[in-house]
Amino acid sequence: MNTKILFLPAFLAMATFSFAATAYINQIGYHPANFKELTLFEGGGNVEFVDASGNTVLTVTPSEASTWNGSGQSVQLVDFTELKTPGTYSIKVNGQVVRKDLKIANDALDGVSKALLKFFYYQRASMALDETYAGKWKRSAGHPDMGVAFHSSATGGSGTLDSPKGWYDAGDYGKYIVNSGISTYTLLSLYEHFPAYFDNLKWNIPADGNLPDLLAEIKYNLDWMLTMQASDGGVYHKLTTLQFCGTVMPNEDVDTRYVIGKSTTATLDFAGVMAVAARVYEKFDATFAAKALEAAKKAYVWAESNPSTYYNQPRDVATGTYSDNNAKDEKNFAAAELFVTTKDASYALQGAYTTIPGWAEMNGLVTYTKATHPDLFSDAAAAKDSLLSAADRYAKNAATGFGVPMTKGDFYWGSNSVAANMGVWLLYAYYLSGDKKYYQSALKTLDYLLGKNPMDMSYVTGFGSKSPMHPHHRPSQADGVSEPVPGMLVGGPQPGGEDIGKNEWECKDYRVNGAPAKSYLDDECSYASNEVAINWNSPAAYLAGAIQAINSGHVPSFAAEGVIALPKTRPVLNTNDGAPKVRFDTHRVFIERNGIRYDLKGNRLGAAGRVE
Missing domain, CATH: 2.60.40.10 (Immunoglobulins)
Known part of the structure; x- marks a missing residue:
């Protein structure tokens, strides 16, 4: 013994x-x-x-x-x-x-940043995805959405509506204005912050005239959103079938599609997005820009006359609701963007600062807009202070554990988008302050999404030593291809367990008690942790894309002094051969040829580093 x-x-x-x-x-x-x-x-x-x-x-x-x-x-x-x-x-x-x-590697993030953006091409409705662009994930066209019926809840609609294009919202085939709003805005802001970088970046999608790839992709969804505005200015809430379809390809989903509901939140989201689109597209297509701005103004007028027309799910409809009975934040968002575009003081509302945005919480976007436009908003300093205060908390959280700003309470449905949005928030803090702690914390947040997490996996399909193979995404489930569509950020771990049950189609319990960051299942059944969505991919695409742009020598025009593309510890290259060389100092990236320095636009720099 x-x-x-x-x-x-x-x-x-x-x-x-x-x-x-x-x-x-x-x-x-x-x-x-x-x-x-x-x-x-x-x-x-x-x-x-x-x-x-x-x-x-x-x-x-x-x-x-x-x-x-x-x-x-x-x-x-x-x-x-x-x-x-x-x-x-x-x-x-x-x-x-x-x-x-x-x-x-210098190009370490190149592939994944482009894939996060190309996801939106794979989500296109109403068109076939050709092998030239889609590779083995090619598919037939589905949901032409011509002659769509009006549901009885779509007030003011009569006859039918032609409403093609747009992005499928998530793993299902619905198209929703509210979620399209924040997703489209996020991608528009990525272009608006780094236009020179994205003017030349391509990732093999169909061309649309002279538009850069990013704006061509965004316009495919904007074109659909514009069809959803009624003649009175109000905007219909969504376009879906009455029930979710089974696990089929888009062309096999032939149930009747309806334009459903009309809501103040959808209308104001639409107004804000169209106001941004008007200023972004003006240099490429003045006619389209004018159309977008007119639609934005018309929507805002309707919403002021209908401030509480909230969406209530009809009894015969079971698709996504995106219901929100508070439109104050959406109004703040629409007004702020209309003010930036038009400079019309009637849109200059005060206040409305908050932390990370979401489809039901648009004041976070207002914080971004006001803080980055100190010349327009009298309360810009307060917005900046609010933004930096939250960023300080996120940076402090990112200094421990897995380097992600999240705490235990941040793991709810779509937790990976929470992380991505925190990363975007930290980038804004970096732009506005020049403090590298925010940039480092944003980098660490992207690291978390790409593998530095308790599941030891990249949450982006097709990228990493281990990544999701069985996302809740109908095309990936039904196309007969073993690998899922690449570039999709899955929702991520969370302890809600909404998809757990005893039915054959439900998941067995995958939750880990006391460990929400481990409560994840890579299985098609897990719509609560393994589905994909446009509002999850968009902040991840912004985070990776902005970091790529910064690493390429670009910063937003509103960035504070001290924001640099690369640290000064980069090696100085030999310039004795007379060829142009990229060099780095404490504050900027510049080109040197034969001992003469130029900025990235070709302007000659003097001894103090300023344009001569």
Whole structure:
């Protein structure tokens, strides 16, 4: 008996020693000049980074361990920013190799940032996806949406409505104005902030005249949204069937489609988006821009006369509701964007600051707009203060655990979009302040989405060492292709369990008690954790796209002094051969040829770094 008692602790000690540490990383890769961090679980001692030749090129001591309340794990953060040479590395902990897929590359995020944007092409309604653009995910056209019937709830509608184009909202085939609103705005703002970068960026989608790819994709949805405005200015809430269809391809869903409801929230979302579109598209298509602005003004007038026409789901309809019985934030949003576009003081409403936006909480977008237009809004300083105050909280949260700004309470339906929107918020804080802590926290948020999370997986389909293979997305489920459509951000872990049940089509319980960040299931049944949606992809696309633009030397025109594209630690290149070289100083990226410096627009710079 005594022998057994003495033997058991020794056995357990040996077993514990044999456990391998887990290193959670951005599985897509890190830019050489950016901040870099991984999360270590059950580690101990230093972390070694080993190159392809077997040489240890960097050794790092992890931070003190702390418990992250999102997963209940005691973890350490490892800052390996000094690893700058492009390549693929192995990670050793306690002499054991725990990963072999750490990538450092200048174009690390290029593929995934384009894929997050191309997702919207795969969501197009009313058109076939040709193999030229869609590859093996090609499909026949579905939902032409010509001659659509008006549901009895669509007041003022008679006869039928031609309402083609637009994006499917999520894993289903509905088209919803409210969710299209915030999604389209987010992509428009990405272009508006980095026009020079996106004017030249392509990702293999059909051309639309002289429009850059990003604006061509957005316009496909704007064209649909414009069809949903009634002659009185009000905007219909959605276009769907009465019930969700089964797991079929778009062309196989032949149930009758209806224009359903008319709402103040949809109308104001529409107004705000069209106001942004008017100023963004003006230099490409003045006629379209004028049409968008006229539609925005007309919608705003209708909403002022109908301030509380809220959407109530009819009894015979079971598709997504997007119901919201408070239109004050939508009015603030529409008014702010109309004011920026028109400079008409009647739209200059006061107040309305909040934290991260969502389809039912548009004041976050108002905060962005006011804080970035100090020349227009008298309360811009208050909006900026509100934005930076929230960003400070997010940056503090990102300094521990898995480096994501989220806390336990942030894991609800669509938690990955919560993370992405926090990352966007942090970028705005960086633009406005120049404080690199916000940029680093935004980078860490993207790292979380791309693999540095408790599930040790990239949440974007088709990217990473491990990524979702069975999203709740009808085309991916029904197309016969083993891999899902690439570039889709799944909703992510959350403990609600709305899809759990005893029916054959429901999920078994996948929740982890006390660990919402682990409550995720990669299964088609899990619409509560593994569905996709345009309002989840859009902030992720902004986050990755903006970081790519910054790494390419672009910053928004309203950015504060000190916002830089790359750290000054980038190596200075030899310029003796007379060829143009990219160089970096503390404040800016510039080109040097034969000892003369130029900015990225070709302007000659003097000794002080200013245009001569």
